[in-house]
Amino acid sequence: MTEKSATGLELPVRRPQRADARRNFDALLDAAREAFARNGIGASLEDIAQAAGVGIGTLYRNFPTRQALFDSVFVGEVDELCRSADEVASLPPWEAFATWLRRFVDYIATKRAIHEALNQDSEMFRSCRAALVVAGEPLFVRAQKAAAVRSDAGFDDVLRMISGIASAAFVDEGQRERVLGIALDGVRAHPRTAATAAVTSSRDLVSGGRPPLLSR
Amino acid sequence: MTEKSATGLELPVRRPQRADARRNFDALLDAAREAFARNGIGASLEDIAQAAGVGIGTLYRNFPTRQALFDSVFVGEVDELCRSADEVASLPPWEAFATWLRRFVDYIATKRAIHEALNQDSEMFRSCRAALVVAGEPLFVRAQKAAAVRSDAGFDDVLRMISGIASAAFVDEGQRERVLGIALDGVRAHPRTAATAAVTSSRDLVSGGRPPLLSR
DNA sequence: GCTAAAGTCGAGGCAAGCCTCCGCTGGGGC
């Protein structure tokens, strides 16, 4: 975490030198991860400091801005997610992709902050999106080449669809799984791909009009 | 809006008697709709009063709590959505259902507050969910009976899926449409329904385990 | 017109959260 992460992102914070300070630094990161997960990006910094057993001044010493703190937490989370893409690489194309997506969902479902972040627009968030694309897109492309994924969908499309679903409220885990299964069936290649076009104005489902990944 | 809405919900506020007061009441409702749409449930009441050209005291006179104000706005919005279910009833089963869902998406996509509300748990929100179910479920059931919708999906499943997608950020309208099309393809009945089950633990996609609508 | 009832308004008290500042403390190099 000190200077570079596996995502290749520079962080604006440095892990301190002294042992006691390093303990505090780590405690703050833990408390922040917890708080951001539960309360979203707006979690109270004062509460985070308290949860870490540390004064508010110490929080600010280590993370001069809320953004710096959030970025540090966030990069760690995204890192973890990216790494899990390697673990599934040996599965058959569709299974690899679907399994990764399911991890993605499990991972962000309970973390309000990650979803908020994915929908935001800032340097750091763009970088994290980019890291996710680097990790996940090969799985997607492989599945698409194996004709397991419909050809008129882009990786970015699927990622956004899944992240929307992941962040919605569900009655229980079973429902989330069921809904995810439905959505993934839509992603799979099958003969009736253009069936819904009947109700859509004709421009909607034609392939090729897809905007570049990560634009905006 | 005064006492009963088309959703059958009682509102805790009364439209005032005097002409000037009624003007203020309506201005507040408009300003609030606007503010909730843009900033979500947490929009500043002081700003809303100002936007309505009215003192903060007047806001509180008409809507004693933030909840009262929000409910009044929200019920109006949901009402409108419910009414639109009638307009599509004459289309063929699938088209009727899909068209309504698309309206649903168009409607809530830009309204943060509605999505937040749909994920909340309170008397009013439950009532509004219920109103939406009353309006939309017949369309769903009809499509399912016509074998246009897979049999292992519930209306609540689809509603939550769609509302998640609607609230996600997209690059542009085209992407939203495209993603919605993908998701709806998953909802349609087709022979390979259980295809993704391979990667899912066996309990996940079996039908019949669906919990009651609106529970929790 | 008059007047009572209805309605308006915003100052101000309160709470929560942000962030700075500076006197104090104790870790660790010598």
Added chain:
DNA sequence: GCCCCAGCGGAGGCTTGCCTCGACTTTAGC
């Protein structure tokens, strides 16, 4: 063991938003 400076912490000033209250204004019925 000493000492110095990295690090600590929390009081306090600031901002933002909530909500109340009571002195004032306007409407509408007569």
